[in-house]
Amino acid sequence: MNGTELKGRAYLISGSTRGIGLATARWLSQRGARVLINSRNVPDCQRVAEQLGGAPIPFDVASETALKAAAKQIKASLGDATLAGFIHCAGAMPLQPLLTTSLQDLNGVFARHVGAGYALSQRLSRMMATSGQGSIVFLSSIVSQQGVCGQSAYAISKAAVNGMVVSLAAELAPLNIRVNGVSPGLIDTDLTAVLGDEQRAEIAAATLLKRLGKPEEVAQLIGFLLSDQASYITAQIIGVDGGLRLPNP
Amino acid sequence: MSQTNEQQRLYQVFSDALSIDISAVDDDLKYNSIKEWDSVAHMILVAQLEAAFDVMLEMDDIIDMNSVAAAKTILSKHGVNFYETL
Numbered sequence: 001m002n003g004t005e006l007k008g009r010a011y012l013i014s015g016s017t018r019g020i021g022l023a024t025a026r027w028l029s030q031r032g033a034r035v036l037i038n039s040r041n042v043p044d045c046q047r048v049a050e051q052l053g054g055a056p057i058p059f060d061v062a063s064e065t066a067l068k069a070a071a072k073q074i075k076a077s078l079g080d081a082t083l084a085g086f087i088h089c090a091g092a093m094p095l096q097p098l099l100t101t102s103l104q105d106l107n108g109v110f111a112r113h114v115g116a117g118y119a120l121s122q123r124l125s126r127m128m129a130t131s132g133q134g135s136i137v138f139l140s141s142i143v144s145q146q147g148v149c150g151q152s153a154y155a156i157s158k159a160a161v162n163g164m165v166v167s168l169a170a171e172l173a174p175l176n177i178r179v180n181g182v183s184p185g186l187i188d189t190d191l192t193a194v195l196g197d198e199q200r201a202e203i204a205a206a207t208l209l210k211r212l213g214k215p216e217e218v219a220q221l222i223g224f225l226l227s228d229q230a231s232y233i234t235a236q237i238i239g240v241d242g243g244l245r246l247p248n249p
Numbered sequence: 250m251s252q253t254n255e256q257q258r259l260y261q262v263f264s265d266a267l268s269i270d271i272s273a274v275d276d277d278l279k280y281n282s283i284k285e286w287d288s289v290a291h292m293i294l295v296a297q298l299e300a301a302f303d304v305m306l307e308m309d310d311i312i313d314m315n316s317v318a319a320a321k322t323i324l325s326k327h328g329v330n331f332y333e334t335l
Contacts, residue, residue, distance in 0.1 A: 068307070071305055072305055075305065122308065123305075125292070126292065126295055126296040126299060127296070127299075129292060129293055129296035130296045130297065130300050174289040175289070175292060175293065
């Protein structure tokens, strides 16, 4: 991939102080893009932004009030770059079975994955519209299609993300804004560490490649979808799961 | 009261965003009253208004912006002055 093609472009990466979000911010920064780093944790946000030469945009994506204020900060942080896209990585993965998941819990997960992604799209697609192109990538999950025991709120919200990808892709296509999703399997991050070593080993054994994925391997796919090399790709949910969805031979 | 530069700028943004002649733009022009002002053009319009007047519109503003006159009212709320008083 041409290393200079992202120069002059800015991307907001929600949830970019760790895991897949951080790996994506690094990937973009290494290719000359201006990265707008987001997290609820202000010191983490500032530290990562400083490391990558980007701008810290600390706010809680699940708060509409915070998002309103952040949108102005995003606009002010672009500098000479144009907002070329955003990646919605911020999320939570509660391990709660059906009977102990309250509706408040369910709504909280939806707010973070779906509501925040929708609200970011409403605000940031307008900024992209003026430059005549843009690319949005949502983080889905393999469990959005396969389901999972004990994480139904997470799986349901990620299924809703898939619906959001295809619907927004249709709505934003006339503005030359592409919308795609990536659907990771089990990736070795802080978020999945809560599963415990035994369960992680079982899942790794169930993949065709017999290992967990690395955040960088998801970031490479996200980066490709953001780039001009993916200029004819929209409304897709693409798996990056080491073959976890196939029956193990 | 007389027409200001801001009003001329507003009409120009509508003309550009909707791809219509500027002579077709007046305060009575309404959303969906012409084929050019559809939901896609509305999004372009909002983006161009925000860029031209350096404002960030709220969702309520966007929902309420169903005519040129409404756009003036909303932008006035954000500090844009469309009228000179004698």
